[in-house]
Amino acid sequence: MALEILLAVLLLILVMLVVMTYYLRAVKLRKDEEEEEGKEVEKEKESVLSAQNFVYTSIVLVAVGMVVTLYVMLRGTVWEGHLMEWMNLIVRLMHITFGIAWIGASFYFVFLENALNRTKDVRDELAGNLWAVHGGGFYYLEKYKIAPQKIPKHLHWFKYEAYFTWLSGFCLLFVVYYFNASALLIDKNVLDISPLQGIGIGVGSFITAYIIYALMCKSPLAKTKWLFTLTGILVCVGFAFFYSHVFSARAAYIHFGAMLGSIMAANVFFVIIPSQKAMVNAAKEGKPLNPQLGKNAGLRSLHNNYFTLPVLFVMISNHFPSTFGNDNPWLVLMVITLGTAGVKHYLNIKEKGQLSVWVMPVSIVILLGAAFITAPEKPGACNSEVGFDEVNAIVQKRCVSCHSAKPTDDVYTSAPNGIMYDTPEQILAKKDMIMQRVVVTKTMPQNNKTNITQKERDKIRCWIEQGARLK
Numbered sequence: 001m002a003l004e005i006l007l008a009v010l011l012l013i014l015v016m017l018v019v020m021t022y023y024l025r026a027v028k029l030r031k032d033e034e035e036e037e038g039k040e041v042e043k044e045k046e047s048v049l050s051a052q053n054f055v056y057t058s059i060v061l062v063a064v065g066m067v068v069t070l071y072v073m074l075r076g077t078v079w080e081g082h083l084m085e086w087m088n089l090i091v092r093l094m095h096i097t098f099g100i101a102w103i104g105a106s107f108y109f110v111f112l113e114n115a116l117n118r119t120k121d122v123r124d125e126l127a128g129n130l131w132a133v134h135g136g137g138f139y140y141l142e143k144y145k146i147a148p149q150k151i152p153k154h155l156h157w158f159k160y161e162a163y164f165t166w167l168s169g170f171c172l173l174f175v176v177y178y179f180n181a182s183a184l185l186i187d188k189n190v191l192d193i194s195p196l197q198g199i200g201i202g203v204g205s206f207i208t209a210y211i212i213y214a215l216m217c218k219s220p221l222a223k224t225k226w227l228f229t230l231t232g233i234l235v236c237v238g239f240a241f242f243y244s245h246v247f248s249a250r251a252a253y254i255h256f257g258a259m260l261g262s263i264m265a266a267n268v269f270f271v272i273i274p275s276q277k278a279m280v281n282a283a284k285e286g287k288p289l290n291p292q293l294g295k296n297a298g299l300r301s302l303h304n305n306y307f308t309l310p311v312l313f314v315m316i317s318n319h320f321p322s323t324f325g326n327d328n329p330w331l332v333l334m335v336i337t338l339g340t341a342g343v344k345h346y347l348n349i350k351e352k353g354q355l356s357v358w359v360m361p362v363s364i365v366i367l368l369g370a371a372f373i374t375a376p377e378k379p380g381a382c383n384s385e386v387g388f389d390e391v392n393a394i395v396q397k398r399c400v401s402c403h404s405a406k407p408t409d410d411v412y413t414s415a416p417n418g419i420m421y422d423t424p425e426q427i428l429a430k431k432d433m434i435m436q437r438v439v440v441t442k443t444m445p446q447n448n449k450t451n452i453t454q455k456e457r458d459k460i461r462c463w464i465e466q467g468a469r470l471k
């Protein structure tokens with residue numbers, strides 16, 4: 001009962017806060033009008049802005065409080081799984097949306113920088129310009145060499161895309177991997193650690209990675225491009241190797257992507273935005289600009305650009321068991337990371353109008369190499385006929401603890417992905433998926449929780465190859 005009351009109180013506060021946002025918006029509009037009329041309202045506008053920030057932050061905190069209350073209320077009931085599924089859905093949708101906005105803006109500005117016309121009809125104070133047509137309109141953009149004489153009042157900043165992508169990604173990591181650590185994060189065949197240790201290692205690794213990277217950027221290494229790149233690749237190999245020897249293979253992949261994503265967001269938060277702020281302030285005060293600021297921000301922004309394709313691959317990697325299901329998941333991960341970063345490099349130099357003959361072919365060969373090393377081995381011969389009874393016995397022993405209308409597993413209380421093997425027909429209907437997950441990629445049973453043997457995998461394969469008959 002106490003929880004219901006708490007939930008009702010939080011809901012009431014939420015409604016009041018939402019009403020406040022409308023009120024504050026009306027106040028802000030009035031202040032904008034007064035400013036147009038020439039009144040001095042700078043101070044008042046600032047306090048409205050901080051009130052708005054306070055209200056928005058409170059809304060987020062109250063919403064989180066409501067979800068936590070709801071979770072405590074529903075824990076152990078049939079609705080717990082449902083709540084988690086909807087949390088997953090909502091947070092994932094937010095993560096994808098913010099991520100597209102962030103990476104889209106990043107791609108666009110790197111393209112703009114690369115494609116600028118820097119020679120024809122460029123005013124002295126400009127670095128270049130670009131004509132573009134999009135969505136039925138013509139656009140003309142100019143880039144300043146340093147900064148305009150007077151910093152315009154309405155200056156758009158690109159930062160919330162990055163922050164919200166990171167925040168939603170971090171929440172998703174909790175919803176999918178950390179709340180369910182014993183099932184998805186930890187694989188006892190890899191390393192037997194407790195959920196709390198796993199979460200600590202995961203979160204700690206992101207901080208460590210950023211510190212290593214930031215030190216690299218400040219060290220003399222940063223002066224020699226190829227040496228910096230090589231060291232960066234070696235550090236990545238180290239992290240990929242480490243993650244795949246600590247976490248389950250899927251979690252290892254996601255942590256590698258989250259590690260790169262965290263560096264990207266930290267670059268925006270700790271270097272790019274502060275440099276830009278310092279530049280704007282210096283320009284406002286008419287002080288000379290420190291060109292190093294722009295250079296630092298530009299370098300981090302370029303690194304972020306190279307991280308994008310590897311991160312995007314990792315984010316979809318969970319759908320591809322042949323990648324993380326490999327015996328050396330870290331090697332596959334590194335090969336794909338290199339290949340996709342190579343493709344991005346090609347796109348960057350192409351936008352600059354430079355012709356490169358080898359970057360794209362080499363990247364494609366690297367990616368084909370990944371397809372090659374993940375190919376399944378040639379299957380051994382099936383010497384005798386395998387009957388359905390044998391296969392059914394294996395499935396009942398190794399799979400049905402999870403894949404059943406009434407699972408007995410300690411984590412999965414409903415059949416994962418709706419897949420059930422209670423009847424022969426259900427097994428037959430899913431035989432191709434079984435082949436893929438149990439024989440080819442060996443990603444089922446999950447983390448081999450039920451200890452299936454290679455012999456049993458071979459039996460299942462032979463039964464399917466011999467025509468999957470139900471007799």
Ligand code: HEC
Pocket residue numbers: 395398399400401402403409412416417419430433434437438444445446449450452
């Ligand atoms: C510990 C619980 C568990 C056991 C045991 C288990 N699975 Fe799964 N299975 C899952 C989970 C969780 C998923 C969903 C996530 C995924 O696709 O990896 C899944 C997904 C699958 C899928 C993919 C479904 C899809 O929609 O893509 C197949 C096929 C599958 N399992 C087959 C099997 C077979 C066959 C066995 C026995 C040899 C088995 N599983 C044993 C937990 C389990």
